Amino acid sequence: ARVPMPEGPTAGTIEALREEARRCTRCDLHCMATQTVFGEGPVNAKVMIVGEQPGDQEDLAGRPFVGPAGKVFNEAVSAAGIDRTQFYITNAVKHFKYEPRGKRRIHQKPNMGEVQQCRWWLVQELDLVQPKLVVAMGATALFSLTEMRHKLEDVRGRPIAMQNGRTLFVTVHPSYLLRIPDLGRKAEEVARFKEDIVAIGRLA
Numbered sequence: 001a002r003v004p005m006p007e008g009p010t011a012g013t014i015e016a017l018r019e020e021a022r023r024c025t026r027c028d029l030h031c032m033a034t035q036t037v038f039g040e041g042p043v044n045a046k047v048m049i050v051g052e053q054p055g056d057q058e059d060l061a062g063r064p065f066v067g068p069a070g071k072v073f074n075e076a077v078s079a080a081g082i083d084r085t086q087f088y089i090t091n092a093v094k095h096f097k098y099e100p101r102g103k104r105r106i107h108q109k110p111n112m113g114e115v116q117q118c119r120w121w122l123v124q125e126l127d128l129v130q131p132k133l134v135v136a137m138g139a140t141a142l143f144s145l146t147e148m149r150h151k152l153e154d155v156r157g158r159p160i161a162m163q164n165g166r167t168l169f170v171t172v173h174p175s176y177l178l179r180i181p182d183l184g185r186k187a188e189e190v191a192r193f194k195e196d197i198v199a200i201g202r203l204a
């Protein structure tokens with residue numbers, strides 16, 4: 001799989017990149033969001049986790065995966081005996097996209113153009129962190145990382161060789177697990193997600 005490189009000058013450190021991203025106007029999502037939710041974690045992390053985009057709570061906190069999807073993720077990571085803080089955790093899109101409905105903000109999926117614009121940041125995070133393993137959680141992350149629109153099930157749960165000797169691992173997005181109405185199926189899918197996280201721990 002190929003990750004397209006950004007054109008033009010790039011920031012030299014993750015702190016400089018984060019600072020630049022704070023002022024990002026590459027797409028219109030910055031107009032409505034509270035703040036840019038940039039990646040977090042050690043700059044020398046072996047594993048980079050890529051989600052879709054911040055949700056309501058992430059938008060307010062300014063940190064990735066701190067809301068309900070983050071809770072599902074954290075539980076799977078703890079169950080696998082992994083310390084979350086060893087991962088560099090980021091998103092394909094760094095602003096919350098929503099539709100106001102009364103007092104609520106209803107999450108909306110980023111479109112292809114927004115993902116493509118925001119890839120500018122993800123590619124530079126990859127360049128600076130140089131993770132050995134990149135984990136795409138969900139189709140949006142997978143599309144951002146590979147520009148390919150695979151069915152998740154076709155590529156899920158096994159290491160895939162990328163350029164630069166990197167390995168890609170694809171799993172579902174934890175929000176998907178929250179939306180499964182049938183409790184039996186949900187338990188099965190949560191168990192599969194946990195197996196994927198164990199596999200990630202072994203590959204790291």
Ligand code: URA
Pocket residue numbers: 051052053054055058063064065066067069070091175
């Ligand atoms: N969903 C994501 O993809 N990322 C977050 O940071 C939170 C929810």
